[in-house]
Structures are given as C-alpha cells and as structure tokens.
Amino acid sequence: SQKIEQNSEALNIQEGKTATLTCNYTNYSPAYLQWYRQDPGRGPVFLLLIRENEKEKRKERLKVTFDTTLKQSLFHITASQPADSATYLCALDEGYQKVTFGTGTKLQVIP
Amino acid sequence: ETGVTQTPRHLVMGMTNKKSLKCEQHLGHNAMYWYKQSAKKPLELMFVYSLEERVENNSVPSRFSPECPNSSHLFLHLHTLQPEDSALYLCASSPEKSSYNEQFFGPGTRLTVL
Numbered sequence: 001s002q003k004i005e006q007n008s009e010a011l012n013i014q015e016g017k018t019a020t021l022t023c024n025y026t027n028y029s030p031a032y033l034q035w036y037r038q039d040p041g042r043g044p045v046f047l048l049l050i051r052e053n054e055k056e057k058r059k060e061r062l063k064v065t066f067d068t069t070l071k072q073s074l075f076h077i078t079a080s081q082p083a084d085s086a087t088y089l090c091a092l093d094e095g096y097q098k099v100t101f102g103t104g105t106k107l108q109v110i111p
Numbered sequence: 112e113t114g115v116t117q118t119p120r121h122l123v124m125g126m127t128n129k130k131s132l133k134c135e136q137h138l139g140h141n142a143m144y145w146y147k148q149s150a151k152k153p154l155e156l157m158f159v160y161s162l163e164e165r166v167e168n169n170s171v172p173s174r175f176s177p178e179c180p181n182s183s184h185l186f187l188h189l190h191t192l193q194p195e196d197s198a199l200y201l202c203a204s205s206p207e208k209s210s211y212n213e214q215f216f217g218p219g220t221r222l223t224v225l
Contacts, residue, residue, distance in 0.1 A: 004153070032211055043115070043201050043216030044154075051211075089154070098167060099212050101154040 002027050002092050004102035012108045013080055021075040021105045023090030029068040030093040035075050038087045038104065047088075048075075080109045114138040115217035117202050123223045126192060132220045134185040134202030141206065143185040144214065145177060148199040160185060192224045 007022035023033070032051045036044035050057045050066045050073065057064045063076040077084050087104040094100050114137040124130050136143065145157040159167035160179040174196075176188040185202055199221050203214040 009151075034211075034213065041199075041219070041221070043203070043219050044214075046213050046215070049211050049213060093212065098156065098159065099214065100156075103151065103153045 002030070002094060002100050004090060004092060004100060006088075006090055006102040006105045008105055009103070010106040010108065012110060015080060015082060015109050015111050017080055019077040019080050019084070019107055019109070021088050021090075021107065023073040023075065023102055025071050025092055029071065032093050033064075033066055033073050034091040034099065035062075035064055035073075036089040036091060036101075038089060044089055044101075077107075080107075082109045082111050085109050115202060115204055115215050117200075117217035117220050119220060120218060121221045121223075123225065124189070124192065125225050126194075128192075129188070129190040131189065132187040132200055132202075132222075134187075134217055136183055136185075136202075136204040136215070136217075138204055138215060139206075140204035140215070141182050142204060142212075143179060143182070144203040144205075145185065145187050146201040146203065148201055148219070154201065157187075189222075192222075194224050197222055197224045 003026040005024045013019050034049045035047045038044040048064045050064045061078045065074045085108050087106045089104045090102040091099040116135050118133045141162050143160045146154045148154050156169050157171045158177045163179045178186040199219045201219045202217040205214045
C-alpha cells in the first residue's frame with residue numbers, strides 16, 4: 001500500500017496568513033486524493049477531493065492542488081482564522097472502497 | 112454532528128472483559144468501516160463491510176470481531192484485549208455507489224485497556 005508523508009507534525013501560523021500543508025506519497029498515483037479535518041476527540045470530517053486529472057480544486061478559503069509528477073498534494077487555507085486550528089489529514093485512494101490516511105499535520109493559527 | 116453515531120464514547124475495560132462497540136449510520140450508505148487511531152500513527156483500517164458482507168479484514172487479531180447485521184449498524188466485539196489496544200476506534204460509512212469513497216466518520220470510542 002501507499003506510504004504517505006505529511007510535511008510536518010505541527011505548523012504554527014499567524015492569523016490572516018495562508019497555511020500550506022503538504023502531502024507526499026511514494027507509490028503509484030491514486031485516482032483521487034482527499035483532505036479531512038480532525039478536531040481533538042472527534043472523527044475526521046471530509047473537506048475536499050481532487051481527482052488525478054484535476055490540477056486544482058477550491059472551496060471557499062480552501063485550495064487543493066495535485067501534482068502526479070511530484071507525487072504531491074498541497075492544501076492551502078487562505079486568510080486563516082483561529083477556528084481553522086485542527087489536524088488535517090491527507091488520504092489516498094487504494095482501490096475498491098479503501099483509502100489510506102497520512103498521520104496528519106496539526107495546524108495552530110495564532111491570533 | 113455527522114449522521115454516524117457511536118456508543119459508548121468512552122470505555123475502560125480489563126484484559127479479561129468482553130465488550131462491544133456500536134456504530135449506527137443514518138445516511139443510507141451501504142459501506143461501513145472500522146478504524147483504529149493511535150497517537151502519532153495514521154488511521155489504521157481494520158474492517159470494511161459492503162452490503163453487510165465483509166470485504167476487507169486488515170490482518171486484525173481475532174480478539175477483535177466485527178458484526179454487521181444490516182447496512183445501518185456495525186459492531187466491534189472485544190475480548191481479551193491487550194493494553195496496546197488502547198486507542199480511539201472510529202466508525203465510518205460511505206455510499207456504495209460512490210467512486211470516491213468520501214467517508215463520514217462517527218465521533219469515535221476512546222478505549223482504555225487496563
């Protein structure tokens with residue numbers, strides 16, 4: 001199965017700045033890639049999905065890119081707010097009804 | 112809250128106990144999943160059920176026994192667990208017909224094995 005690396009365990013940024021989180025994978029390029037948000041003591045919540053033939057996807061202040069050459073996805077939160085503080089998980093398609101998750105990056109937005 | 116509920120939210124058990132975790136989804140999905148989440152580790156897929164049939168069993172020890180009586184309910188029966196089994200156990204569901212496996216998670220059961 002895939003090995004997934006999310007750039008750092010934790011990321012601190014100032015409120016109003018753009019947060020950029022990285023997801024790298026090692027094997028074959030998946031058909032799609034997902035991003036989830038997880039708050040402490042809660043289950044992950046689906047945010048965005050991007051397919052292998054899409055370069056970029058946007059949803060409100062969120063933007064995801066997918067570069068199959070670099071085997072990388074970037075997740076951006078623009079105009080970040082303290083309420084964006086959470087752990088963000090990258091997940092890759094592994095075939096029939098199965099996805100593999102990364103360990104996540106804990107984002108802290110400082111007021 | 113999502114349409115996936117889990118009970119209990121917290122569970123403390125001894126190594127000789129038998130307990131069960133329950134998951135219910137109200138989304139009309141046909142696929143359900145059990146994951147284990149330990150500190151500093153990625154979510155580990157344990158079991159996948161599709162239309163009440165187990166389609167994935169990810170080398171999980173037999174002390175974990177899943178049951179899916181219908182497409183809305185999923186159980187995880189626990190017996191003679193070890194302290195290293197302490198973790199957050201998450202249930203999820205997804206539409207059978209979806210190509211993209213967007214998963215809807217419950218809040219999880221925080222399990223502590225003494």
